[in-house]
Structure formats: C-alpha cells, structure tokens
Amino acid sequence: MFRKAGVVALSAGLLLTAGATGVMAGGSPDWAGPPDWAGGPGGPPDNGNGNQKVENVIYMIPDGFNADYATNYRMYKDEEAVWDEHMKGMFTTYSADSSITDSAAAGTAMATGEKTDNGVIGLNPEGNELETILEASADEGMASGLVATSTITHATPASFASHVEDRNNETAIAPQLLAGEVDVLLGGGKNNFLPESEGGNQETDNLIAQAEEQGYELVETQDALLDSEIDIEDGEKLLGLFADDALAPEMHRDNTEEPSLAEMTESAIGNLEQDDDGFFLMVEGSQIDWAGHANDAAWAMQDTEAFEAAVEEAIEFAEDDGETLVVVGGDHETGGMTVGAGENADMNVNPSVLKDVTATGDHMASELNDDRSNVNEVIETYTNFELSEAEAQTIQQADDAALAINTIIGDQALIGWTSTNHTGVDIPVYAYGPQADKFTGYLDNTDLPKIMAGALGVELGE
Known part of the structure; x- marks a missing residue:
C-alpha cells in the first residue's frame, strides 16, 4: 500500500504540573527496570505458540487499569473477564524522570520502546523524535488505526502518531495525525480540528477540510459510523469525531449519538482488515483513568465493562483470523484502587x-x-x-x-482509594494469538512495542 511521507512539525511548550499532566518529583529509582534474568523482547521463554506468523496487532490500552481494577471488575461482573485466561506477565511503568509516570511518558514508552519525561509525547528527554510502532508498521505498508473515548489528540493515542514537547498542545497534535496518514481515527476532539472562526481550537486551519482533501470520510454519529464503508486499498480513510471534546462516560452514552468503544473497535477492524499487508490498531479505554482520578468506582467499573466489550470484538476477530496478536495492558494505575x-x-x-x-x-x-x-x-x-x-x-x-x-x-x-492521581504499581499484561507467550514474565513498558515489532517483522527505532 502506497504511503506518502509527511513532514512532522515539532511544537514546543512548557510542561504543566496540574493533575495527571504534571511531572512527578524525583527521577527513576535505582531499582527501576527488570532484573537481568527477567523477560524482555528477547527474554521471555516461548511457551507454546512459537514464532507463528503475525499479520496484525491490536493493542488494547485500558488507561489507569491494574490488577485491583481487574479483581474488583471480576467481582462486579460475577464471572471472569475475557482477558483473565490470557494473563501473561507484569510490567513496570516508571518514566525517565519519575517513579510515577503520566500518560504521555507511558504512552511514548508503549509506542516507541523508549523512556521519556512526563508530559512529553514521541520525543526522548533530549528532544529527539522517536519512531513509534504504528509508524514503523506504516513504513512497511501496513494500515493503521487509533481509537479512544477521549479526544483522539489526547496523550495515549497521540503517543502513537505525533511528536510534541507538551501533551496539552492538542492543536499541534491534530495536524500530525493527518500528516502521518493514520487510516482510521475514531474518538472525540472535533474542536481540535476546526478553526476559531468555527468555534474550534485551531487558530486558522480547518483540519477537517484538509482531511477530506486527503481522502478521509468524516463521520460524526453512531449511525454514520455503522453505515460507513471505505476502501483502504484504494487510499480511502476514516475520521470519526463524535464530540467536540471527549466522548461521554459510558453510563451517559445512551443519551448521545456517540458510538460505544466496542462499535468503534469493530468498525476500525472491519476497515483495516482490507489491507493485504496487515494492520496495526491501538484502542484506548480512556476514561477508566478519569474515573480513577475522581475516585468514582461506578464510572470505573462501567467503563471497564465497555472496554471489555471492545476486547471481545478484538479477540473474536483474532480467533477467526488466526494471524492477529491482541495485547491488553494499561499504561499505569490511577487512584490506588x-x-x-x-x-x-x-x-x-x-x-x-x-x-x-x-x-x-x-x-x-x-x-x-x-x-x-x-x-x-x-x-x-x-x-x-x-x-x-x-x-x-x-x-x-x-x-x-x-x-x-x-x-x-x-x-x-x-x-x-489511596490517591486522586497515578500510582507506581506494576501493571498486568494479557495477550492472545500468535507469539502471545513472548509477553510472559516480568517486563517493562518499553518491552511491549519491541515484542510487537518483532512479531510483525518490522524494524522499530530506525
């Protein structure tokens, strides 16, 4: 599949310290990182599914989720969650400048395999651009997609296709998503694509008009998404912007025309699978994290339930396809549940x-x-x-x-709850499909994209 190279403009900004965006005090501790004997991209033993071919990767990120969320959710549901039987290992999350990461540094580590400072997206601590697993896959002709219930320009999705010094500079992130020609973009944040003259946040640019010129079909409602059909192989792309800002919490979604996370995931997979070269898709359950910040257990469990429905869509596709690797892992824990x-x-x-x-x-x-x-x-x-x-x-x-x-x-x-912010605990990783057992053991968040790149046969970090 042909892709034209986009020139990515880096934008500078000050790191903010409010809420989840702040840089935590202190650098990473001396003990941080797996021991020499532990897992890593070359370390975990291959315990059952060898080096079977991987054509597609679906990377599912429940933002803010860890083992306590998983335990409470199992009791909330009164049965095992879809990911329970696919538990493989645990991973550390510290950032380059803190024992406790924010979503920008965590997203960058999980997208590039390299640590960076809190608040920074797609750059190392020296300000150099880091290649992401999505970009490396696209370089090999694979289709790509990003799905989130936050704005699509928020820290986690942004970490896979943009490079900025300040995660809050979402108006600089939006044009980079288009310049990178991500094939499917589904989430909130319409205002970050519109000029101020039309009520948006861009100074003058109408990025929606630009996207349509690039071959994107714009959809803005649940019905429009479910009715949409694009031809990936013919260069068509899909841009779903279902809210001016973030989507509604799951428990309020029925009062809107917004799609569920499962519907967005199903649509993304259905469109991306057309590419004969395979695809890379990242899906974020963004608001599990926001519920943790609010210490809102009901919001946390109900958005986890919505995320599980999306994971079920991914695993069902992987079961039928046989060449798809599904990886599930939060970027950090939030709230000390x-x-x-x-x-x-x-x-x-x-x-x-x-x-x-x-x-x-x-x-x-x-x-x-x-x-x-x-x-x-x-x-x-x-x-x-x-x-x-x-x-x-x-x-x-x-x-x-x-x-x-x-x-x-x-x-x-x-x-x-013990906090209204992030904590530094280790995070479980779940995996299903070919080469899933390579995620076994004690890992770091930087190991995950390296393992995925190896499974896909793409070079990461060139």
Missing part, C-alpha cells in the same frame, strides 16, 4: 452495587442546588440506596461534593 475498604469486619467486597449507579459523581454534584438541601433526592435518583443522616451531612459540608459522593458510593461497594 483497593479491593476492600474501611474496617470491613466481614472482609467482603460488594462492587455489584455499582451496577445500579446511573451517573458519575461529577454529574450528581452538578445537580445539587446551592445549599445542597436536595442531596438525598439526587442520590436516590441515581443509585439504589438511601443516605444516612451523617452521609448527607458529609456531602453538604464537603469542599468537593463530587469526591464526597464518590467516597460514599465506594464505601457501599467496599472499594477504597
């Missing part, structure tokens, strides 16, 4: 209560009146339990009403 909270004398967890929560804590807080005298009515509207007098008073007096609501809902589920 725990299995069990409080004194918990019964030593039990009850995440199933979260199935009946129908709004995020942020949404519930937005419906409180000025004196919060309607707190009981709001909670009863969106949950299946009544507040005690003490709980109602806690919400009424809290500086952060949303966090207070989420804490009480978490207490109902006996799910706890």
